[in-house]
Amino acid sequence: MHHLLPVLVAVPLLGATVLVACGQRLPRVVAETLGCAFAAGTAGLAIVLLLNASPPLTEWVGGWTPVGGESVGIVLVGVGPGLGMAAVASLLTVAALAYSWHYFDDAPRRHAGSFPALMLLFQGGMCGFAIAGDLFDAFVFFELMSVVAYALTGHRVEEAKAVQGALSFGVLNSLGAYAVLMGIGLLYARTGELTLVKIGQGLDRHGGPDALTLTAFALVLTGLLVKAAAVPFHFWLPDAHAVAPTPVCMLLSGVMVELGAYGVWRIYRTVFSGLAVIPASDLERALVVLSVLTAVVGAVMCWYQRHVKRLLAYSTVAHMGLFLIGIGSLSPEADDGVALYILGHAGVKTALFACTGVLLDRYGSVDEHALHGRARRLRGVAVLYVVSTLSLAGLPPFGIGLGKAVLEESVGGPLTVLFVAVSAVTAGAVLRVATRVFFGLGTQPGDGSSYETTGIREEPETRHRLSRVPDTMTAVPAVLLVASLAVGAVPGFAAAVGHAMSGGAAPSLHWTRGRLLLGLTSTLLALGLATLAVTRSKPLGEPSWMAPLRRLQSGHIGDYVAWMLVGTTLLAARALPGILNG
Amino acid sequence: MTRRVRLIVLAVGGTGLAALLVAACFCLPGFGGDRHPYGDRVVRASLARHTANTIASVNFDQRSFDTLGEMSILFASVLGTVVLLRQTRDEHRAEPEPEEVALPVRRYALVVLPVAVLTGLYVIAHGQLSPGGGFQGGVVVATALHLLYLGADYRALERIRPVGTYEAGDALAASAYLVLGLAGAVAGTAVLANFLPYGTFNTLSSGGTVPLLNAAIGMEGACAVVVLLARFPDQAVEIEKGDGR
Numbered sequence: 001m002h003h004l005l006p007v008l009v010a011v012p013l014l015g016a017t018v019l020v021a022c023g024q025r026l027p028r029v030v031a032e033t034l035g036c037a038f039a040a041g042t043a044g045l046a047i048v049l050l051l052n053a054s055p056p057l058t059e060w061v062g063g064w065t066p067v068g069g070e071s072v073g074i075v076l077v078g079v080g081p082g083l084g085m086a087a088v089a090s091l092l093t094v095a096a097l098a099y100s101w102h103y104f105d106d107a108p109r110r111h112a113g114s115f116p117a118l119m120l121l122f123q124g125g126m127c128g129f130a131i132a133g134d135l136f137d138a139f140v141f142f143e144l145m146s147v148v149a150y151a152l153t154g155h156r157v158e159e160a161k162a163v164q165g166a167l168s169f170g171v172l173n174s175l176g177a178y179a180v181l182m183g184i185g186l187l188y189a190r191t192g193e194l195t196l197v198k199i200g201q202g203l204d205r206h207g208g209p210d211a212l213t214l215t216a217f218a219l220v221l222t223g224l225l226v227k228a229a230a231v232p233f234h235f236w237l238p239d240a241h242a243v244a245p246t247p248v249c250m251l252l253s254g255v256m257v258e259l260g261a262y263g264v265w266r267i268y269r270t271v272f273s274g275l276a277v278i279p280a281s282d283l284e285r286a287l288v289v290l291s292v293l294t295a296v297v298g299a300v301m302c303w304y305q306r307h308v309k310r311l312l313a314y315s316t317v318a319h320m321g322l323f324l325i326g327i328g329s330l331s332p333e334a335d336d337g338v339a340l341y342i343l344g345h346a347g348v349k350t351a352l353f354a355c356t357g358v359l360l361d362r363y364g365s366v367d368e369h370a371l372h373g374r375a376r377r378l379r380g381v382a383v384l385y386v387v388s389t390l391s392l393a394g395l396p397p398f399g400i401g402l403g404k405a406v407l408e409e410s411v412g413g414p415l416t417v418l419f420v421a422v423s424a425v426t427a428g429a430v431l432r433v434a435t436r437v438f439f440g441l442g443t444q445p446g447d448g449s450s451y452e453t454t455g456i457r458e459e460p461e462t463r464h465r466l467s468r469v470p471d472t473m474t475a476v477p478a479v480l481l482v483a484s485l486a487v488g489a490v491p492g493f494a495a496a497v498g499h500a501m502s503g504g505a506a507p508s509l510h511w512t513r514g515r516l517l518l519g520l521t522s523t524l525l526a527l528g529l530a531t532l533a534v535t536r537s538k539p540l541g542e543p544s545w546m547a548p549l550r551r552l553q554s555g556h557i558g559d560y561v562a563w564m565l566v567g568t569t570l571l572a573a574r575a576l577p578g579i580l581n582g
Numbered sequence: 583m584t585r586r587v588r589l590i591v592l593a594v595g596g597t598g599l600a601a602l603l604v605a606a607c608f609c610l611p612g613f614g615g616d617r618h619p620y621g622d623r624v625v626r627a628s629l630a631r632h633t634a635n636t637i638a639s640v641n642f643d644q645r646s647f648d649t650l651g652e653m654s655i656l657f658a659s660v661l662g663t664v665v666l667l668r669q670t671r672d673e674h675r676a677e678p679e680p681e682e683v684a685l686p687v688r689r690y691a692l693v694v695l696p697v698a699v700l701t702g703l704y705v706i707a708h709g710q711l712s713p714g715g716g717f718q719g720g721v722v723v724a725t726a727l728h729l730l731y732l733g734a735d736y737r738a739l740e741r742i743r744p745v746g747t748y749e750a751g752d753a754l755a756a757s758a759y760l761v762l763g764l765a766g767a768v769a770g771t772a773v774l775a776n777f778l779p780y781g782t783f784n785t786l787s788s789g790g791t792v793p794l795l796n797a798a799i800g801m802e803g804a805c806a807v808v809v810l811l812a813r814f815p816d817q818a819v820e821i822e823k824g825d826g827r
Contacts, residue, residue, distance in 0.1 A: 006773035014760045021753035061647040063772040072644040121658045140651035151662025158670045192619035211605035565595025
């Protein structure tokens with residue numbers, strides 16, 4: 001079975017090359033069908049491997065099995081979390097390809113296969129990153145998924161916004177990748193190894209932590225946190241998500257950003273967690289400030305948006321903050337909670353983006369104010385939207401609710417309050433959009449501050465404005481929503497996820513009265529906030545302190561880079577005390 | 583942010599990062615020591631497989647999976663460029679005008695062109711024996727073709743450079759690498775296994791699958807660079823905004 005690990009990467013890449021090689025002759029239907037088939041095949045393979053991942057699968061590519069404990073080859077590791085991420089990435093790729101069936105207005109001339117080919121390359125990159133057991137190999141596939149994502153984000157080149165968003169995405173993430181590469185260089189200089197486990201052992205052998213390990217830690221984490229959109233590395237994400245084509249947004253928010261968090265989890269666990277390297281308390285200290293900031297900034301910015309895609313993007317930032325808090329707390333319960341949360345979030349966030357895409361292609365706008373009451377006739381989409389929003393808040397028995405409640409219990413104290421508040425505010429914001437757009441409740445709000453990004457005058461992505469919504473565009477979000485319901489509601493599924501994550505170290509992964517109460521609290525809070533916002537706009541209007549926060553998201557790439565450097569310094573400074581004492 | 587604030591933020595972050603890097607440099611092992619744990623293992627492994635150029639052995643045998651990723655990055659960048667620099671609805675294509683070329687330039691370009699192509703092919707073919715290899719040789723071949731642009735004109739270049747064919751070539755080369763890798767699983771033991779006979783050390787046919795993977799990368803690199811170099815002047819020379827004059 002372990003021989004199939006590299007095939008997980010090879011299949012989508014092969015699909016992409018076939019689509020490009022024959023792309024000039026293939027009619028669009030054939031190209032899109034082929035794309036779906038390759039993506040679905042990979043997804044099937046990922047699931048089969050996932051089901052056989054205990055005991056862990058290890059494959060030395062090219063048959064370079066270690067002799068006397070040493071090898072020059074690359075190792076791929078198939079364990080629950082990695083294969084799980086690969087499976088989620090693959091399933092979402094299939095969903096995005098199905099959603100974009102006959103979608104784009106002008107497929108490049110004689111290049112019908114290029115969009116599905118790019119999606120397959122993206123899938124290959126994500127799978128490769130998820131199963132890499134070698135630090136440099138992880139970097140290569142990290143780069144592959146980034147490069148494809150830049151191109152996909154800028155797909156609608158006719159619009160200046162798309163080019164700007166893709167550019168800031170590209171610059172920030174490339175700088176992050178350079179940081180990772182420098183970190184790898186330092187680790188290699190110290191240990192002479194590239195395999196994750198071996199680097200960890202080498203660092204351990206060397207003894208006490210010093211400036212080199214601290215710098216390598218800060219640099220590697222910088223690159224991963226740029227991808228995970230933690231404050232202050234997050235500025236690229238709203239700019240990119242607001243302009244990327246909807247099927248691409250689904251993948252970016254649903255799984256790519258989460259892979260950054262997965263990278264932090266995996267690389268810290270295998271490389272830096274040795275007794276003498278970076279103590280757990282240091283990681284917690286370094287991560288917790290950034291992730292609390294991420295959650296708060298994301299939630300506040302999410303509430304004060306009227307551009308629906310930007311609003312969803314900030315809600316992704318806020319939820320990433322919550323995932324990172326869970327990862328930083330380093331307990332098996334928290335790990336299980338984060339895994340369930342990420343699974344549920346992937347389904348719900350993709351469904352929300354898919355529904356927003358319907359609005360964009362039907363009405364040529366994603367502006368909350370301009371769309372006020374216009375989508376009354378889209379009843380099916382309205383139901384999907386509202387249900388997704390409630391489950392985003394943590395409504396039982398959806399997967400997000402269960403994962404979040406497990407996480408809330410394991411972090412405890414003031415952080416639990418933060419979790420409830422952040423999920424209520426983000427879900428409340430989306431619910432406010434839904435009530436205004438689909439039901440026309442409340443009065444149509446006037447124009448806000450001049451610095452706001454409106455969502456008016458957006459070009460639809462489809463050939464013409466849709467007069468009738470195609471079935472694929474509503475079926476895909478419906479299926480995703482059902483899947484995310486199943487994560488929390490199917491008995492035994494959560495336990496299986498817990499088993500794959502932490503070997504069943506955290507015993508009780510099911511709904512208890514306390515967890516139901518936590519989920520219901522945040523759902524009711526979200527409902528309350530949305531009602532308040534729609535009926536009385538005054539008390540929840542934009543306060544004066546929002547203006548500077550909004551201005552930070554300036555669109556100027558220089559600003560973003562400056563903040564990124566500050567973030568790296570901050571990470572190192574937070575981890576410094578433990579090293580001085582150690 | 584104003585320029586002033588931005589510079590202050592940048593200075594704070596930059597100083598912190600610089601301090602970290604300087605401090606880390608003092609912890610690096612000394613320069614030119616005799617301890618090379620990875621290097622020793624790599625050379626041993628490459629000699630065992632009759633590959634004279636250790637770098638080629640690392641690229642196409644020991645860490646050939648990384649090369650698969652790198653090749654896919656190049657392939658994805660080319661595809662991304664093709665998609666992003668496409669002719670959009672509000673643009674149209676203008677015929678390039680021929681331009682007079684100074685005689686010495688023309689003669690020089692036409693004499694050097696075959697030599698440069700041959701050099702590139704040599705560098706690809708001897709990748710497993712001497713410094714060089716697929717990526718490097720591919721770039722030499724691709725740039726050599728562009729001497730025609732200097733020597734003749736843009737239209738002459740376009741005749742020997744049907745971009746569509748090179749795009750397909752790029753994809754075929756990439757799939758050849760993948761198919762060779764999968765063949766390793768069928769004929770040998772694992773994906774990307776070196777399943778061919780290793781041959782005689784220091785001859786063209788040594789190294790098992792190394793020369794084949796190397797050739798696939800050579801073709802991919804050459805095609806990729808041709809397409810990349812074609813797309814940018816295309817955008818500048820031929821594609822114009824609006825409905826034309």
